[in-house]
Amino acid sequence: MMNSLLKKINTASILSILSLSLGAIHQHFILILTVSFLSLYIPETCHPQEKGVISHVQASIGMEMTKGVMCEEIKDGQPLNEGLIFSSGLGKITCYTEFDSITEKTTIYHCWYFKDNLSTKRKLILNPPHWSVFSQIQLRETEKGPWRVEILDQDGNVLQILRFSIID
Numbered sequence: 001m002m003n004s005l006l007k008k009i010n011t012a013s014i015l016s017i018l019s020l021s022l023g024a025i026h027q028h029f030i031l032i033l034t035v036s037f038l039s040l041y042i043p044e045t046c047h048p049q050e051k052g053v054i055s056h057v058q059a060s061i062g063m064e065m066t067k068g069v070m071c072e073e074i075k076d077g078q079p080l081n082e083g084l085i086f087s088s089g090l091g092k093i094t095c096y097t098e099f100d101s102i103t104e105k106t107t108i109y110h111c112w113y114f115k116d117n118l119s120t121k122r123k124l125i126l127n128p129p130h131w132s133v134f135s136q137i138q139l140r141e142t143e144k145g146p147w148r149v150e151i152l153d154q155d156g157n158v159l160q161i162l163r164f165s166i167i168d
Contacts, residue, residue: 063106063126067098068151068160074134084164088139095149095162097124098132107154110135114147139166 071079071094072086079096086093095110110122112135122135135149144166151159 063102064100065097065151065159066100067096067132068162069096070094070149070162070164071096077132079134086139086164086166088141088144088166088168090139092136092138093147093164093166094134094136095151096132096134097151097160098130099126100130102126102128102131104128108133108159109150109152109154111150111152112137112147113150114143115145119143144168 069079069082070086071083072081072090073092073094074080074096079094095112097108097110099108105128106126108124108126110124112119112121120137124133124135126133147164147166149162151162153159
């Protein structure tokens, strides 16, 4: 029975079926490559435990971090072109943080990490009652990949971690 069935299927039919199968495999392969490539450059978002640390620390120090973002630049005191992925061609990248309920002059830090190595630590001063600060780094062609900025209070407690990537 199998032989008679095979005889009925001509060569063109077999090639058509094979072509459709290879096309589907090719599309699937391209999709896998695309997802794999993007996973190298899309940074992780904050983990739930990091967010829990933020609220616990904020409650204990009496100030509230209302915003923390990575952006291309600051214009009129506000972050422009916020994002998670930035081109190395920008030349610089900015970390912007905003605070409310500041009861006294206090210090925070922006600790910039490239591939888990501390690149720079910036000391920033906050004044009551509402204050925003930012720090910037110059981008180098050799520093493409995963980055993070840890925002710390004056006692070294982590307020927030911002993750981002630099690409071509």
